[in-house]
Amino acid sequence: MYSFTEENYLKAIYKLSDVDGNGVSTNSIAENLETKAASVTDMIKKLSNKKLLKYEKYKGVNLTPKGKDVAIQTIRKHRIWEVFLHEKLKFGWEEVHDVAEQLEHIQSELLINKLDEFLGFPTHDPHGDPIPGKNGEFQGNPFASLDTVEIHKKVVLSGVINHSVSFLQHLKKIDLTLGQQLTIIERNDYDQSLKLMLNDQVEIFISNEVAKNILVK
């Protein structure tokens, strides 16, 4: 139905869309997709003709409901494939994204629905990101960033803000994984670094830089 490239543009624009309806800028799309502004303008015109977004010259773009739906369905496929790669094929959580970027463009409703069923209808991907349903609904209870959590409160590691390979590898290295129960034992006022208790067993130190990128509930 839509090309590889069209789906990637719609996904990028969806992710860049504000809660308030400010148009997404040409430059931000170009940066996100690692392409040039001139190329973005070309593609925007094409997507506008197809009624996937609203475009006013120099004013940025906003997805139409149709465009938003294509974006969300692509995100749904991406995250379901990530679950498959992680749960079934034992890919590390830092390895799944690049392959899912390819798999998300396979065109078969049947395939994604059967895969969803095979995986037991997962609600979140290996990074804790929610998987939208067939009709595009997000069951969104957003998580809190660990650096805002009060001391001694028991929380569960449920997501990450930074999705980079290096950050994900770092968490793995210090044994921080999704689903883990943790508590802040001590917060250092000087640099906002934290001492954590993991599963009531092990103590570790993390910097504020790391804490800011961890989501808990």
Place this chain on the structure above:
Amino acid sequence: MYSFTEENYLKAIYKLSDVDGNGVSTNSIAENLETKAASVTDMIKKLSNKKLLKYEKYKGVNLTPKGKDVAIQTIRKHRIWEVFLHEKLKFGWEEVHDVAEQLEHIQSELLINKLDEFLGFPTHDPHGDPIPGKNGEFQGNPFASLDTVEIHKKVVLSGVINHSVSFLQHLKKIDLTLGQQLTIIERNDYDQSLKLMLNDQVEIFISNEVAKNILVK
């Protein structure tokens, strides 16, 4: 490494290659890929420049070892994905091919090797076609066509010649599935139709047209 289209051309040429080294004709490639001869000539020049095949004007083409390797690896990916779709996602054997045509172009050595392991290193796809190994070896004991099998001999349904959706659906309808044990009870001289015994239990009739397209061992 190679584009979607390049891989499809190499796969088509590989399948059209004679045992004797006759060049594959432009027209046969065009027909196989449902494109035009002029387009084939263009692509042939490109693949020839990349040393994936040998091309002499008006004489047809032959794959180089490198081109043959790309073709076989693409077939390997196709068939492994077909096993996944059939065994794990419960696709019918007539449904797997079209989706595998897309999945075979996903570029990740790690993915295909992990998938292969996940499936227990299958040797044949859902249609009985052999899956080449990582180094391109086929363990090829070719099957016999059912219409050449002698009467009363016990054989196992191991493959099909015709891979069309309609033929595969027909076999399913008359309860002929891969791995089934069968024996020819009677051959009608008039039209070469057969009476078969399935698993020593059920008798069915099949036409010569069907028998010619069934492979057994």
Place this chain on the structure above:
DNA sequence: ATATAAATTTAGGTTTGTCTAAAAATTTTA
């Protein structure tokens, strides 16, 4: 309010893969 800077669009091209129509080479037929 201008001048400068930044963002965006336009103009003109490239690459990949496709097409039709016409020319050239090869094969078949008589």
Place this chain on the structure above:
DNA sequence: TAAAATTTTTAGACAAACCTAAATTTATAT
């Protein structure tokens, strides 16, 4: 073997997605 038929290649175009350089519009600073 010469004519006819078939196959293959070439010429010229087109659409998708990208690029650089230049022009235009909008935003920022003095």
